[in-house]
Amino acid sequence: MNKTLATMALGALMAAGPAMADLVIPDLSYRTGPYAAGGIPFSDGYNDYFTLLNERDGGIGGVPVRVVECETGYNTEKGVECYESTKGEGALVYQPLSTGITYQLIPKVTADGIPLHTMGYGRTSAANGKVFSNVFNYPANYWNGASGAINYLLSENGGDLSGKKIALVYHNSAYGKEPIRTLEMLAEKHGYELSLLPVDHPGQEQKSQWLQIRREKPDYVVMWGWGVMNQVAVQEAANIRFPMENFIGVWWSGAEFDVEPAGEKATGYKALTFTGLGDDYPVYDELRKYVVDGGKAAGAGDQLGAVQYNRGLYAAMLAAEAIKTAQEMHGVAEITPAMMRDGMEALEITNAKMEGLGMAGFGPEFSVSCENHGGPGLVGVVQWDASTGTWNSIQDFMPTDAEVIGQLIAEDSAAYAAENNIEERCN
Amino acid sequence: MPEQLVFAMEVILNGLMAGVLYALVALGFVLIYKASGIFNYAQGVMALFAAMTLVGIMKGQVPFAHLINAIFGTHIHYFGWNVPALLAILMTMAVMVLLAWAVQRFVMRHLVGQEPIILFMATIGLAYFLEGVADLMWGSEIKTLDVGLPQGINLWIDETTYNIFDYGFFIDNLDIVATIIAALLVAALVAFSQYTKQGRAMRAVADDHQAALSVGISLNFIWVMVWSVAGFVALVAGIMWGTKSGVQFSLSLIALKALPVLMLGGFTSIPGAIVGGLIIGVGEKLFEFALGPALGGATENWFAYVLALIFLVFRPQGLFGEKIIERV
Numbered sequence: 001m002n003k004t005l006a007t008m009a010l011g012a013l014m015a016a017g018p019a020m021a022d023l024v025i026p027d028l029s030y031r032t033g034p035y036a037a038g039g040i041p042f043s044d045g046y047n048d049y050f051t052l053l054n055e056r057d058g059g060i061g062g063v064p065v066r067v068v069e070c071e072t073g074y075n076t077e078k079g080v081e082c083y084e085s086t087k088g089e090g091a092l093v094y095q096p097l098s099t100g101i102t103y104q105l106i107p108k109v110t111a112d113g114i115p116l117h118t119m120g121y122g123r124t125s126a127a128n129g130k131v132f133s134n135v136f137n138y139p140a141n142y143w144n145g146a147s148g149a150i151n152y153l154l155s156e157n158g159g160d161l162s163g164k165k166i167a168l169v170y171h172n173s174a175y176g177k178e179p180i181r182t183l184e185m186l187a188e189k190h191g192y193e194l195s196l197l198p199v200d201h202p203g204q205e206q207k208s209q210w211l212q213i214r215r216e217k218p219d220y221v222v223m224w225g226w227g228v229m230n231q232v233a234v235q236e237a238a239n240i241r242f243p244m245e246n247f248i249g250v251w252w253s254g255a256e257f258d259v260e261p262a263g264e265k266a267t268g269y270k271a272l273t274f275t276g277l278g279d280d281y282p283v284y285d286e287l288r289k290y291v292v293d294g295g296k297a298a299g300a301g302d303q304l305g306a307v308q309y310n311r312g313l314y315a316a317m318l319a320a321e322a323i324k325t326a327q328e329m330h331g332v333a334e335i336t337p338a339m340m341r342d343g344m345e346a347l348e349i350t351n352a353k354m355e356g357l358g359m360a361g362f363g364p365e366f367s368v369s370c371e372n373h374g375g376p377g378l379v380g381v382v383q384w385d386a387s388t389g390t391w392n393s394i395q396d397f398m399p400t401d402a403e404v405i406g407q408l409i410a411e412d413s414a415a416y417a418a419e420n421n422i423e424e425r426c427n
Numbered sequence: 428m429p430e431q432l433v434f435a436m437e438v439i440l441n442g443l444m445a446g447v448l449y450a451l452v453a454l455g456f457v458l459i460y461k462a463s464g465i466f467n468y469a470q471g472v473m474a475l476f477a478a479m480t481l482v483g484i485m486k487g488q489v490p491f492a493h494l495i496n497a498i499f500g501t502h503i504h505y506f507g508w509n510v511p512a513l514l515a516i517l518m519t520m521a522v523m524v525l526l527a528w529a530v531q532r533f534v535m536r537h538l539v540g541q542e543p544i545i546l547f548m549a550t551i552g553l554a555y556f557l558e559g560v561a562d563l564m565w566g567s568e569i570k571t572l573d574v575g576l577p578q579g580i581n582l583w584i585d586e587t588t589y590n591i592f593d594y595g596f597f598i599d600n601l602d603i604v605a606t607i608i609a610a611l612l613v614a615a616l617v618a619f620s621q622y623t624k625q626g627r628a629m630r631a632v633a634d635d636h637q638a639a640l641s642v643g644i645s646l647n648f649i650w651v652m653v654w655s656v657a658g659f660v661a662l663v664a665g666i667m668w669g670t671k672s673g674v675q676f677s678l679s680l681i682a683l684k685a686l687p688v689l690m691l692g693g694f695t696s697i698p699g700a701i702v703g704g705l706i707i708g709v710g711e712k713l714f715e716f717a718l719g720p721a722l723g724g725a726t727e728n729w730f731a732y733v734l735a736l737i738f739l740v741f742r743p744q745g746l747f748g749e750k751i752i753e754r755v
Contacts, residue, residue, distance in 0.1 A: 032558075034677035036567040172725045198725035202677040204668065205684065207441050208715040208727060214597055215434055228677040231569065235671060239579045239599055257569040261673035265579070300493070300504065 021334050022066035023059065023323060025050060025316075026086040028096040033073040034202045035227040037257050038308055040299065042097055043069070045312025047298035048291050052283075053320060055290040060323045061333040074227075076100040083108060092323065092340040093117055095315050099175035102135075107420070109134045115341040119315050120145070120251055120274055124178055125412035127374025129345065130424040132413065136344050138318070138375030139366050140274040140400075142224075143408060145250045146179035147400035148272050148379025149222050150186045152248065155395075162191030167213055169206075169233055170224040172198035179224055179250070185404050203229025210236040223249040230258035234266050244268030248381070251275075254391070255307040259384045267386040270394070272379050275314045275363055277391050279305025282358030283313075307391065314363055321357075322347050345370055364397040370426035377405065428592060437588075437596045438716040439709055444602035446708020447609045448667055452685040453692065453700040454612070455660040460694040461633045462653040465535070465546045469554035471682025473523075473658055476561045478665030478674040480522050482570040484515040490564045512574040516662070523658030524651075526557075531651045539646070558679060567676065572669040576604050605667045609701070612663060616656070616697055625652060633695075683728075687735035693745025703746060710734045 027046055030039035050065040059065050068089060070082035079101030083094060093115045096102055102122035109116040110133060118126065118137045126135035140148075154161055168183055170176035180196065187194040195218065197209045203225065210233075213221060221242065225233055230253045237247050245268040249258070254271020284304055292301035303309040326335045326343025335343070348367040354360050364378040378397035385392055417424065452474065459467040467473075483490060487506040496502060510518070534549055577600035589595035620626035631639040632649045640646055665674070668681050692703025711727040711734070719726045738746060 031567060032562060032676070034675070034680060036562075037569040037675055040567055196724065198723065200725045200728045202680050204672060204677060204681060205445065205727065207445055208438075208712055208719065209724075211438060211441060211597060211716075228672050228675055231675075232672045235578070240597055241580060257673070261569065261571045263571075263573075295500070302504075 021063070021090065023063050023335070024086075024090045024092060025065055025067050025319060026082070026089075026091045026094055027067050027069045028072050028079055028082050028094060028098075028101065029069050030072050030074040030097070032071060033075070035074040038226065038252070038255065039074065039097060041255075041303045041306050041308035042312035042315075044297065044299035044303055045309040045314075046095065046316045047312075048287055049313045049316035049320065051291045051296050051298070052287055055294065055296065056286060060320055061327045063333045065320075072096065072098065072101060074098055074100075076104055080104050080108075087112060087114060090337070092335065092337055093319050093344070095119065095319070097121070099123075099178070100173070103174060106132070106135055112337075113341070114337040115344050117315065117319065117344065119311070119318065121175065124374075125409045125416065127372065128409050128413035129368075129370050129373040130413070130426045131417045131422055132373060133425055134341055136368065136373040138347070138368055138373065139349075139364055140377045140379055141374050142178040142250070143182040143405045144374075144377030144379055144400040145272050146182040146222075147186060147377075147405055148381070148398070149248050149250075150183070150190065150192075151379075151398060151400060152270075152272075152381050152395055153220055154190065160190075164192045164220065165195065165216065165218040166192050166220045166222060167195045167197055167216070167218040168222050168224065169197045169199060169209055169213075171203065171226055171229055172200045175226065175252075176224045179222075182404065182408060183222070185408065186401065189401075189404065199225070199229055199233075202227055203232055206232050206236050210240050210242075213237075213242060214240045220246045220248065223247070223253045225249060225253040225258075230255075231261045234259050234269055235262045237269075238262050238265035245270065245383075248272070251311075254382060256389070256391075259386070260389075262386075264386045266384055269384045271382055271384075271391070273307075273382050273391075273393075274379060274397070275307075275310050276359070276361060277305075277307070277310070277382060277393060281360070281362060283362075284358075286358060310362075314359075317357060317359060317362075318347070318349070321349065321353070344368060345373070374409075377402070430594070433592045433594050435713065435716060436592075437594075438712050440596060440598060441602070442709035442712030443705055444598065444606060444708070445712060446688075446705035447602070447606045447701075448664075448704075449684045449688050449707055450701045450704025451605065451609050451612075451660065451664040451667060452681050453688040453704055454609075454616075454697065455657040455664065456682075456685055456689055457692075457694060457697055457700045458616070458657045458660065459653055461697075462629050463535070463546075463632075463636075463650055464543060465550060466543070466694070467657065468547060468550040468682075469557055470657065470661060470685070471679040472554045472557045472561070473526075473661035474665040474668065474681060475674070475676065475678040476526070476557050476665075477519055477523055477658065477662035478572060478669040478678060479561050479565040479570065481515055481519040481574075481662065481666065482572050482669070482674050483565045484510050484518050485512060485574075486570075488565060493566065494563060516574070516666075519662055520659060523662060524655045527651050527654030527658050530654055531647060535650060536647065554679070558676070562676075570669075570674040572666065572674050574666060574670070576601055576666070576670050578670065601667070601670060608663060608667075612660065613697060613701055619656075625649075629653060684731070687731040689745070690732075690735035691738045691746055693747045696745070696747035699745055699747030706746075707731050707734060 029043035050067050054064050068086050072079040095117050099121050102118045116135045124141040124143045126132040126137050248270040251272045259266035291297050322343040326339040330339045366375040377400045380397045381395035382391040383394045455470040487508040492504045581598045581600050584598045585595035628644045688703040688707050692699030711731045714730045715726050
């Protein structure tokens with residue numbers, strides 16, 4: 001009897017023995033609901049990159065990556081539930097792809113010591129690492145986007161926008177309202193007249209806004225849209241014959257599915273970007289070889305090179321590089337969320353590194369520091385060509401107005417620090 | 428003529444057109460409520476399901492492809508053919524009839540005689556189930572829908588109004604088509620309910636389903652028919668809205684636009700849905716035009732409900748709804 005018990009105990013010990021832990025990456029995705037069209041390709045790209053690392057390299061530093069997907073439906077409450085249900089698994093970093101969820105998670109991740117990466121969305125002033133210890137929004141944020149749009153229009157107008165009329169058509173939510181303050185400050189600086197046109201969720205009906213645009217004849221329309229709002233706006237702009245080349249959307253309003261429903265009439269529409277276009281990068285050959293052809297793709301495998309897929313892929317690459325940095329810094333392969341945070345704060349993305357990953361020129365070069373969690377804020381511009389069904393780059397990654405954005409970030413983060421009794425770090 | 432007055436005229440015309448589109452969605456609610464006393468929460472999702480099915484058939488998409496591929500390890504997504512729009516619409520209609528039969532056979536038949544709130548809850552369940560089935564069947568990506576309807580500014584109206592007011596009005600060709608189709612639809616529905624045997628049976632069921640049953644009218648048949656007609660109305664609404672924005676999941680949210688129309692027009696009146704739609708369309712657009720800029724914009728969603736509430740206070744049964752008389 002004793003012998004049997006001892007054998008069973010040994011067997012149990014061996015079964016529960018020192019198995020290598022995974023690197024856990026939660027994916028707060030939204031594959032259902034009104035914003036699924038944007039959520040699906042992003043999540044597919046995010047998943048596929050980690051699958052590639054697992055299949056080709058056996059993970060990162062020899063430790064496999066385990067992506068834990070949780071459906072949020074782009075709903076803030078569900079997003080918080082997903083966070084609470086996954087953080088206990090050793091989650092290294094969250095990427096919720098929602099500004100609403102981000103705002104709710106900022107105090108939680110700070111208290112739990114888990115990093116949050118909000119790439120090109122979320123709370124813009126989180127770029128100030130002195131106040132937001134666990135939040136990162138590199139390589140660009142909304143205010144970079146607003147400034148990038150204005151800089152592009154400046155370049156089109158010989159550096160002078162005085163007297164020009166610019167209308168902002170925006171999603172009437174925390175996300176859509178983010179660029180307003182920046183655009184107002186830039187209006188004071190450059191002398192253009194700004195008009196604000198909010199569109200209520202989900203944005204299926206925008207007749208009033210576009211009739212107003214038709215009456216007031218702004219020189220340019222800048223859009224901060226997401227979901228169906230984008231497709232309807234492009235269609236309505238085409239309907240009123242607004243010149244498409246004078247219509248420019250933020251990066252979340254610049255995917256293929258945003259312009260395709262409008263057909264040929266969408267040609268000329270422009271969008272901002274902080275990631276590369278298409279699938280002409282060696283990393284895609286690897287993805288096809290190790291992920292898609294092996295039937296391991298998160299989706300149907302037909303989105304490779306699409307704008308939002310590329311963004312998900314890029315976000316995963318940045319997370320993977322931060323893991324590598326953390327592993328090197330701490331000399332261990334199995335890192336903790338706190339180590340991951342250190343890795344993100346010391347992240348350096350160089351052209352040589354991107355070339356080594358088969359993603360040369362896919363994003364801008366940048367480095368993160370204790371003070372600066374937002375990166376350089378370089379913004380590119382792309383233009384849609386319906387005849388070929390492709391986005392074409394018309395402006396490389398260019399600097400934005402650091403003076404104005406820096407001031408706004410300092411003001412907003414100082415207010416947040418005062419409200420939450422946060423002592424500045426990095427001193 | 429003062430410039431603002433000319434602009435207001437353009438806004439009113441566009442409001443009328445938008446109202447027709449709202450009414451198209453509201454019509455589906457009215458039909459089912461009138462015949463069975465059920466407030467069909469799933470009407471918006473039915474529009475989405477119909478539009479997704481139409482695009483799927485037109486593009487030769489394999490239904491449940493992801494499921495099939497996951498189970499059998501295959502990689503099939505398309506049959507490799509395209510179906511002409513008209514034929515695809517007829518095939519979609521057949522699918523909607525099948526759906527109506529399934530709803531009746533597996534859900535509603537078991538709930539006959541239950542409280543209205545139970546029936547309402549059943550349609551909430553149906554809405555979410557149908558949304559999931561549509562996703563599984565056709566995928567979640569945005570689908571471009573082109574059944575050959577014209578879109579964009581109507582140049583004749585633009586030029587004519589320009590010659591009169593020195594300002595060309597914007598009217599979308601798609602809205603004009605929607606108006607014509609809605610008018611034909613209402614005429615057909617009225618003719619159907621007044622002059623056909625099935626239509627009269629439908630009205631009899633609406634008046635008193637027990638009395639209708641006693642004279643040999645099949646409740647099951649009538650309810651399948653009503654859900655089928657509501658499915659057809661959902662298909663028309665799905666085509667109109669889907670052509671505008673592409674077919675995607677937010678299409679199901681157009682039901683939110685129908686609610687104030689129903690509150691205003693009454694749940695039991697087909698003309699009420701149309702007139703209610705027009706009042707809501709014009710009211711919200713005019714309010715946004717006149718006061719929107721001063722109030723920060725985006726007033727349409729909430730103002731439509733305020734307008735409906737005002738009507739509700741004075742006429743609880745809606746503009747054209749049947750007056751509720753309780754005798755003791």
